[in-house]
Structures are given as C-alpha cells and as structure tokens.
Amino acid sequence: MTHSIPLTLDINGSPHTLSVEPRVTLLDALREQLQLTGTKKGCDQGQCGACTVLVDGRRVLSCLTLAVQAEGCEITTIEGIAGENGDLHPVQAAFLEHDAFQCGYCTPGQILSAVACIREGHAGSDAEIREYMSGNLCRCGAxxxxxxxxxxxxxxxR
Structure with a gap:
C-alpha cells in the first residue's frame, strides 16, 4: 500500500503544494493535479519529447522524472515562458512567424527544448540545431x- 506524501513544487515562479504517491511522475502531477495541461503526454516512455519541461533551466522529460525529484527545483512549463504582461517569448513568436507546427501536439515540448538549446549555445548552425533538438519528435514533419x-x-x- 502506497501513501501520499506532501510536496511543494516551484512551477513558473509560484509554489504549488500537493500530495502525491512517490511513484507519480512530474508529468502526471503537472497535468492531473495542477491542471497545467500544456505539457503533453506523448509516448510516456521518454522517446518523443512532447513532455519536455525545464528543471533548473535544463531540459527534462517529465514522463521519466518523479515529481518528488523536482522538489526544491525551479520548474518551467510552457505556461510559464511568456512575459508577465502576456508578451510571447521570442521562441514562441518565432514558431508562430515560421508556422513551425502543424497539429501542435509536440509544440510545447519543442519550444521548451528550443529555449534550452539556445541558452546552452547549441544553435550556431542548422545542423547543430537539428542535433540538439533531435530528442523532440514531430509526427507531422515540421x-x-x-x-x-x-x-x-x-x-x-545574440
């Protein structure tokens, strides 16, 4: 019998207190308990990247991360990257300008991965972008x- 444990997660700059079983993934805590449904559940096996969020600024597959592992970390979801005044993040604006999505299911994970890719300095060429974005799949081929x-x-x- 598994018991729930109290947990406080810092998500998009705000603390969120919840109670989870130790085996609950960060993805399920975000979507099911906090109703932050921008983070998508794709394969649920860490292969597609749809569930990508930033944890302390690093790309993380939230379907493979336990919620308890993220306690004490700064978590950023797609809901948290726009400016406080509602201005789109530059990556969001670029995705819109270039129609860099079709069905849109992978887009939140793609955008967060792109934010980290740029921050990590891995966007110097198209080949480098493709390499460092390769963990995010797009079934539509965008x-x-x-x-x-x-x-x-x-x-x-820059």
Whole structure:
C-alpha cells in the first residue's frame, strides 16, 4: 500500500503544494493535479519529447522524472515562458512567424527544448540545431520550419 506524501513544487515562479504517491511522475502531477495541461503526454516512455519541461533551466522529460525529484527545483512549463504582461517569448513568436507546427501536439515540448538549446549555445548552425533538438519528435514533419524558428530566435538573442 502506497501513501501520499506532501510536496511543494516551484512551477513558473509560484509554489504549488500537493500530495502525491512517490511513484507519480512530474508529468502526471503537472497535468492531473495542477491542471497545467500544456505539457503533453506523448509516448510516456521518454522517446518523443512532447513532455519536455525545464528543471533548473535544463531540459527534462517529465514522463521519466518523479515529481518528488523536482522538489526544491525551479520548474518551467510552457505556461510559464511568456512575459508577465502576456508578451510571447521570442521562441514562441518565432514558431508562430515560421508556422513551425502543424497539429501542435509536440509544440510545447519543442519550444521548451528550443529555449534550452539556445541558452546552452547549441544553435550556431542548422545542423547543430537539428542535433540538439533531435530528442523532440514531430509526427507531422515540421522540422524545417522548427529549425528556421530556432535559428531566428537564436539570432535575435545574440
């Protein structure tokens, strides 16, 4: 018999207190307990990247991360990257400008991965962008426009 444990997660700059079983993933805590449904559940096996969030600024597959592992860390979801005044993050704006999505299911994970890719300094060329974004799959095949959007956002951040 598993018991729930109290947990406080810092998500998008705000503390959230919840009670979870130790085996609950960060993805399920975000979606099911906190109703932050922008983070998508794709394969639930760490292969597609749809569940990518930032933990202390690093890309993390939230389907493979236990919620308890993220306690004390700064978690950023797609809901938390726009400006406080509602202005889109430069990566979000570039994705819109380049139509870097089709169905949109992978887009939140793609955008958060792109934010980290640029921050890590891995957006110097299209080949480098493709390499460092390779953990995020797009079933619609919007890769060319995703690369264009990441390149534009990276150039704007320099």
């Amino acid at each position: 890769y060319n426009t995703i690369v264009e959007a990441v390149r534009q956002a990276a150039e704007a951040s």
